[in-house]
Amino acid sequence: MHTVRTALVASLAVLFLPSVARAQVATEDQAFDRGILGGASFGWSVAADGEWILAGDTTSLNGAVQSGNAFVFRRATNGQYELANTLTHPAATTGAKFGTSTAIQGDRLVIGAPFTGSSIGVAYVYDFDGVSTWTLAGTLLADAGVGAYQLGVSVALDGDRVVVGAGNDVAGPAGSGAVFVFEKIGGSWVQTDKLTSPVPSTGGAFGASVAVVGTRVVVGEPLSDRNGVDSGAAWVFDVGGPGSALEDELESDAPATGQHFGADLSLDGERVAVSASHDSAVLPGAGSVHVLERGVGGAWNHVARVESSTLGAAAHFGFSVALLGDRMIVGTDPLNANGDPAEVFARDAAGAWYSHVRLGSSNRFDVTAPVIGGDVALTSERFVLGSHDADLFPLLFLSPPTGTVSVYEDRSLLHGQHVLSISGGPAGGGSSTGSLQGLHVRLGEDWAGAIAFVAGSATGEGPTPAGAIVVPLTYDLYAQLSLQLAIPVAGQLGLLDAHGAHDAAFVLPPARAPPSPACTCATPRSPSTSRPSPRR
Numbered sequence: 447m448h449t450v451r452t453a454l455v456a457s458l459a460v461l462f463l464p465s466v467a468r469a470q471v472a473t474e475d476q477a478f479d480r481g482i483l484g485g486a487s488f489g490w491s492v493a494a495d496g497e498w499i500l501a502g503d504t505t506s507l508n509g510a511v512q513s514g515n516a517f518v519f520r521r522a523t524n525g526q527y528e529l530a531n532t533l534t535h536p537a538a539t540t541g542a543k544f545g546t547s548t549a550i551q552g553d554r555l556v557i558g559a560p561f562t563g564s565s566i567g568v569a570y571v572y573d574f575d576g577v578s579t580w581t582l583a584g585t586l587l588a589d590a591g592v593g594a595y596q597l598g599v600s601v602a603l604d605g606d607r608v609v610v611g612a613g614n615d616v617a618g619p620a621g622s623g624a625v626f627v628f629e630k631i632g633g634s635w636v637q638t639d640k641l642t643s644p645v646p647s648t649g650g651a652f653g654a655s656v657a658v659v660g661t662r663v664v665v666g667e668p669l670s671d672r673n674g675v676d677s678g679a680a681w682v683f684d685v686g687g688p689g690s691a692l693e694d695e696l697e698s699d700a701p702a703t704g705q706h707f708g709a710d711l712s713l714d715g716e717r718v719a720v721s722a723s724h725d726s727a728v729l730p731g732a733g734s735v736h737v738l739e740r741g742v743g744g745a746w747n748h749v750a751r752v753e754s755s756t757l758g759a760a761a762h763f764g765f766s767v768a769l770l771g772d773r774m775i776v777g778t779d780p781l782n783a784n785g786d787p788a789e790v791f792a793r794d795a796a797g798a799w800y801s802h803v804r805l806g807s808s809n810r811f812d813v814t815a816p817v818i819g820g821d822v823a824l825t826s827e828r829f830v831l832g833s834h835d836a837d838l839f840p841l842l843f844l845s846p847p848t849g850t851v852s853v854y855e856d857r858s859l860l861h862g863q864h865v866l867s868i869s870g871g872p873a874g875g876g877s878s879t880g881s882l883q884g885l886h887v888r889l890g891e892d893w894a895g896a897i898a899f900v901a902g903s904a905t906g907e908g909p910t911p912a913g914a915i916v917v918p919l920t921y922d923l924y925a926q927l928s929l930q931l932a933i934p935v936a937g938q939l940g941l942l943d944a945h946g947a948h949d950a951a952f953v954l955p956p957a958r959a960p961p962s963p964a965c966t967c968a969t970p971r972s973p974s975t976s977r978p979s980p981r982r
Contacts, residue, residue, distance in 0.1 A: 489833050490502050493548040493823050567588075570585055597612040597615075624653055641653075667681065678709065680711060706723045712767050712774075719735055733757070750799050766822045775823075776790075
């Protein structure tokens with residue numbers, strides 16, 4: 447006998463979502479902004495480690511216009527994050543944009559201010575006193591050099607080693623870029639190395655992104671002309687010796703002009719994720735992320751191209767990326783017109799990366815320019831998304847746009863949560879009459895091979911067969927305000943894949959709002975076994 451399981455969702459009007467087959471939407475466990483104390487760029491950069499979250503705000507006031515601040519949040523005993531310290535630019539320089547880049551590890555953090563001193567740039571190291579305060583412990587300045595080389599456009603930290611990008615360094619061709627390595631020696635921070643592109647390009651922006659683990663440094667050069675104009679490049683160095691050594695060059699699986707390979711990157715041991723934020727293989731500027739692993743003999747091999755079929759053109763998927771173990775979070779350009787969100791990917795036992803959840807927000811209220819992309823970070827327990835210019839309630843005119851940092855608990859995203867989502871039509875089709883709509887259901891690997899039946903539900907209520915489960919569709923406040931009458935649609939049968947996922951599609955009838963989907967899933971393989979509890 448087959449056990450029938452039913453999932454029902456509430457009705458929903460979906461607007462401004464331009465593509466089909468999106469992963470499910472997850473709402474954050476906590477969102478916070480800085481109100482009138484912050485600037486429009488709160489969340490421009492985010493970093494996270496353990497109980498700490500660090501958020502940069504490049505436009506906040508600190509005795510000078512756009513001097514910038516950084517805010518340190520600490521997780522309290524109730525599980526919520528509270529503001530622990532506000533770090534201001536030590537020199538309060540106009541336009542310095544302190545907070546452009548951030549990194550944190552244990553009791554140490556680094557903040558870049560690349561436009562300090564006529565854009566010469568600087569980075570600052572802070573140490574935690576073990577009680578309640580982060581104090582300035584080092585000022586990182588580049589060695590000899592004249593000009594606007596923008597030291598601090600990117601930063602990375604591992605123990606007593608800090609790596610700082612200067613994407614506009616002019617030691618080689620104009621704007622070719624450089625990376626400076628600093629180490630704490632004898633209680634002082636000193637520069638120990640300077641890295642430049644092995645194949646420099648004018649305006650190549652070597653150092654626009656950096657990562658470090660031990661003595662291994664990875665550098666992105668997104669505007670390199672290595673494989674065509676602005677194709678991009680990334681390089682791996684070993685800085686453990688008396689001088690740095692080039693270990694390997696990293697490339698996408700299909701280098702192309704305008705790809706911007708190296709726009710961002712994240713290193714975890716001998717695995718690295720490198721974004722090509724303007725990759726146009728699917729749609730113009732949609733973007734991609736590439737995973738490479740170090741093999742026998744030290745060569746770095748391309749093992750996976752990660753794309754999101756849910757994004758529209760110019761989403762710039764890979765605007766930001768963070769990798770940890772078998773999980774990866776990828777951000778989109780926060781100013782892309784589609785409002786495309788960040789997305790979480792997981793690696794299965796066979797080594798394949800698959801989309802697991804996209805990070806929406808229950809607090810987004812701005813219908814004219816929903817900003818839900820931006821910088822990303824992750825820890826072993828949480829995902830963090832910085833969405834600058836994403837004020838919580840701009841339509842109510844309660845405060846100027848300030849940006850938002852959203853925190854998502856890992857256990858609610860990757861451990862068997864049953865979720866559904868609906869999306870708009872392809873390439874700007876939206877929810878207009880006759881546009882193609884997409885439904886994505888993911889019920890977890892324990893549902894692999896089950897039969898999925900997609901149907902419509904106007905209210906989220908209906909007949910519930912024996913053994914049914916309820917799967918609510920997560921949606922934002924604006925969607926709630928936009929609710930209209932839903933209409934039933936024809937169902938679609940399919941099998942859930944190895945991840946317990948299935949995609950369906952339907953066409954909106956004339957002049958009506960999108961219906962709410964329901965999924966009835968029957969599994970013939972385990973008729974006497976109930977669904978396991980979510981894993982923790």
